[in-house]
Amino acid sequence: MELRELELPGLELVxxxxxxxxxxxxxxxxxxxxxxxxxxxALGIYINDITVAHSGLSAAEQIKILTDLNATFxxxxxxxxxxxxxxxxxxxxxxxxxxxxxxxxxxxWTLMTGDFQGLAETIDAGNLIKNDEAFVFYD
Numbered sequence: 420m421e422l423r424e425l426e427l428p429g430l431e432l433v434x435x436x437x438x439x440x441x442x443x444x445x446x447x448x449x450x451x452x453x454x455x456x457x458x459x460x461a462l463g464i465y466i467n468d469i470t471v472a473h474s475g476l477s478a479a480e481q482i483k484i485l486t487d488l489n490a491t492f493x494x495x496x497x498x499x500x501x502x503x504x505x506x507x508x509x510x511x512x513x514x515x516x517x518x519x520x521x522x523x524x525x526x527x528w529t530l531m532t533g534d535f536q537g538l539a540e541t542i543d544a545g546n547l548i549k550n551d552e553a554f555v556f557y558d
Contacts, residue, residue, distance in 0.1 A: 442496040443549065444509040447488075449474040449481050449501065451515055455552065459540050471513040474557050508549045514557050 451473040457466040476484070481501060488499040500509075539553040 442498065444504075444507060445497065445499050446503060446509045446511045447481075447485065447499055447501050448511055448513045449476055449515070452513055455513060455517075457538070457540060457552070457554075461541070469517050471517045471554065472515040474515040476514070476557070510549065510551050510553070512553045512555060514555045516556055517554055 448471070452469075452471045454467075455469040455471060457464065457469060459465070474481075485499055485501060492499070535556065537553060537555045540551045541548055543551060
């Protein structure tokens with residue numbers, strides 16, 4: 420399958436020479452979650468017991484976001500879904516406000532997320548990590 424290169428104004432690839440490892444499914448969780456972890460090996464930050472609140476988005480708003488993302492990423496090998504697949508390999512984006520407990524200091528989660536609209540565990544040049552997690556802080 421021939422994949423097209425994604426172009427998003429204002430964004431550029433971290434490593435344009437990285438080998439791309441194929442397709443990626445991304446599960447978007449609008450419903451909230453408990454006991455989520457943030458594991459950033461590069462920075463040595465590990466936060467457990469994160470609770471993500473329900474996004475508060477209506478079903479119609481969720482479908483619009485999903486439809487827009489899949490249209491934007493069409494033919495790139497990236498597919499977004501809200502259907503949980505227990506045995507599939509996928510990355511997860513949690514959408515909603517989140518609170519967590521850091522293993523280093525209790526304020527680290529608040530310090531990390533205070534001014535951000537989102538946070539990812541990794542910068543995955545080449546899409547080598549198929550099960551990483553990210554957060555979009557929505558209220």
